[in-house]
Amino acid sequence: MQDTAHKHIALCIAALDGGGAERVFVTLANEFHRLGHQVDMVLVRRSGVFLSELDAGIHVVDLGASRSLFALLPLARYL
Numbered sequence: 001m002q003d004t005a006h007k008h009i010a011l012c013i014a015a016l017d018g019g020g021a022e023r024v025f026v027t028l029a030n031e032f033h034r035l036g037h038q039v040d041m042v043l044v045r046r047s048g049v050f051l052s053e054l055d056a057g058i059h060v061v062d063l064g065a066s067r068s069l070f071a072l073l074p075l076a077r078y079l
Helices: 020-034 068-078
Strands: 008-013 038-043 059-062
Touching (some): 008 020
Parallel strands (some): 008 038, 038 059
16 A cells, blocks of 8 residues: 655755755755655755756755854754
8 A cells, every 4th residue: 555645854954065965955956846755855055057957946945154063053953
């Protein structure tokens, strides 16, 4: 039996600058959203060329940190 319940999914990455991992995160976020899930893209800093490729319904969370290490406390608050 397949679980069709919609989920709240958070994907966390430093930023959406050009790169393979960033492209994969955007592709996953868009597909999860297309399937009806609520998606948060959690970014250490809101920047990058791939931001414009996120579907409009995806919530972007900016942790506002200059480095990943400094994002730990804001990430804990988000979670």
